[in-house]
Amino acid sequence: MVTTISRPAMSSYEEVVNLFEETADRLGLEEEVRLLLRKPYRELHVEVPVRMDDGSVAVFPGYRVQHCGARGPYKGGLRYHPDADLDEVRTLASLMTWKCALTDLPFGGAKGGVQCDPAAMSESELNRLTRRYAQNIAHIIGINRDIPAPDMGTNAQTMAWLMDAYGQLNGHTPGIVTGKPVALGGSLGREAATGRGVVLVLGELCRDLRREPAAMPVAVQGNGNVGSWTARLAAEAGFPVVALSDITGGIYAKDGLDIDAVCGHLADGGGLAGFPDADRITNAELLALPCAVLIPAAGGDVITESNCDAVRADIVIEAANHPLTSAADDALTQRGTIILPDILANAGGVTVSYFEWTQNIQSFRWEEGRVNEELARIITHAYRSVRDLSREQGLSMRRAAYLIAVERVAEAIRLRGFV
Numbered sequence: 001m002v003t004t005i006s007r008p009a010m011s012s013y014e015e016v017v018n019l020f021e022e023t024a025d026r027l028g029l030e031e032e033v034r035l036l037l038r039k040p041y042r043e044l045h046v047e048v049p050v051r052m053d054d055g056s057v058a059v060f061p062g063y064r065v066q067h068c069g070a071r072g073p074y075k076g077g078l079r080y081h082p083d084a085d086l087d088e089v090r091t092l093a094s095l096m097t098w099k100c101a102l103t104d105l106p107f108g109g110a111k112g113g114v115q116c117d118p119a120a121m122s123e124s125e126l127n128r129l130t131r132r133y134a135q136n137i138a139h140i141i142g143i144n145r146d147i148p149a150p151d152m153g154t155n156a157q158t159m160a161w162l163m164d165a166y167g168q169l170n171g172h173t174p175g176i177v178t179g180k181p182v183a184l185g186g187s188l189g190r191e192a193a194t195g196r197g198v199v200l201v202l203g204e205l206c207r208d209l210r211r212e213p214a215a216m217p218v219a220v221q222g223n224g225n226v227g228s229w230t231a232r233l234a235a236e237a238g239f240p241v242v243a244l245s246d247i248t249g250g251i252y253a254k255d256g257l258d259i260d261a262v263c264g265h266l267a268d269g270g271g272l273a274g275f276p277d278a279d280r281i282t283n284a285e286l287l288a289l290p291c292a293v294l295i296p297a298a299g300g301d302v303i304t305e306s307n308c309d310a311v312r313a314d315i316v317i318e319a320a321n322h323p324l325t326s327a328a329d330d331a332l333t334q335r336g337t338i339i340l341p342d343i344l345a346n347a348g349g350v351t352v353s354y355f356e357w358t359q360n361i362q363s364f365r366w367e368e369g370r371v372n373e374e375l376a377r378i379i380t381h382a383y384r385s386v387r388d389l390s391r392e393q394g395l396s397m398r399r400a401a402y403l404i405a406v407e408r409v410a411e412a413i414r415l416r417g418f419v
């Protein structure tokens with residue numbers, strides 16, 4: 001049993017800032033640069049009124065946070081979730097700054113959120129919500145200013161509505177969002193990109209550890225865009241995917257789920273829970289499974305001080321953003337668990353979003369093979385840089401990733417003459 005470090009509860013944004021400060025100390029960063037990076041550049045809070053299908057009006061709080069734009073236009077997803085408050089959106093915006101810098105994409109970091117429950121809303125209510133939110137934030141976004149993308153609770157359809165609403169104000173502008181449908185200028189390969197990036201870093205890590213995929217059972221929490229593609233591509237790469245879950249719970253098969261059969265079952269309208277060839281488990285049980293690799297691919301703060309002792313996997317790949325609190329991260333790292341941090345592990349999505357943005361600017365479509373090839377090149381390079389620095393300096397992969405990212409952002413800040 002590992003004793004976790006006890007410290008006063010921090011908000012997730014404070015946790016990310018603490019990690020930034022620790023990195024800044026390591027880099028000997030000047031105070032002026034720190035001052036700029038401790039707080040986001042801009043935080044917009046809007047109220048989003050929506051006429052509901054029953055005739056009533058509901059008003060949802062919405063946010064767009066732009067953390068740091070030193071390296072390029074702001075870039076970041078849009079989340080629809082009941083917990084999408086300002087602290088969460090700030091956290092996610094700052095993670096985007098570090099993620100884009102780590103992968104060396106020419107973007108700053110941003111994030112949007114609307115505090116609503118998309119599962120309880122109709123398609124037409126979500127359409128109206130998205131259009132009104134787009135109008136409310138239109139003055140701070142733009143193809144060279146800030147480019148939204150999907151995140152939890154949003155998808156390609158949401159991006160299509162957002163693009164259309166923005167286009168009504170500014171003329172047809174496909175590059176205003178990424179992750180949109182291919183029929184409207186989306187990139188081939190974008191839907192699978194985040195999961196593909198997760199499986200690429202997992203594959204690299206296995207090679208480094210000289211471990212065979214077939215001997216590494218994987219459990220995936222979350223079966224949305226990221227979780228479902230991670231499970232499919234991990235199975236394709238030869239990893240037995242033993243567990244998969246969604247918000248209602250999960251399924252488990254000791255020798256590996258037949259992922260094609262699971263996908264077929266879901267496509268036929270069956271829920272995960274009704275899949276016949278597996279045992280039902282709870283999300284808490286999934287986190288504690290005796291597997292080699294645990295991949296949280298749903299919400300944030302799911303592995304905390306209070307449940308991290310139950311984690312048995314010796315590798316955790318952060319497909320979700322901020323799935324581990326700092327205390328859980330410290331405790332698992334002390335125990336020898338290898339953790340591939342979110343800003344590296346889930347960077348495949350923003351990488352292909354970057355390709356989509358460049359394709360839109362050029363009005364030119366890449367073939368999927370080229371998208372996947374360039375994605376693999378960028379993610380593999382980022383992974384190897386982080387691994388090499390972590391070995392060289394005896395740091396965790398997370399701390400090494402932050403060193404690379406913070407140094408790049410600080411350099412851009414100085415070169416621009418912000419300080």
Ligand code: NAD
Nearest residue numbers: 151152153194222223224225226246247298320321346349
């Ligand atoms: P999504 O909305 O498509 O899917 C979310 C999944 O999580 C669903 O299966 C849902 O049922 C499940 N879920 C929600 N709450 C849960 C809970 N309490 N316990 C277990 N499962 C729960 O979202 P997504 O786009 O797949 O994003 C998942 C995570 O990946 C988020 O942290 C997001 O920020 C991160 N991420 C997404 C992308 C992207 O391209 N979509 C890119 C980078 C990071």
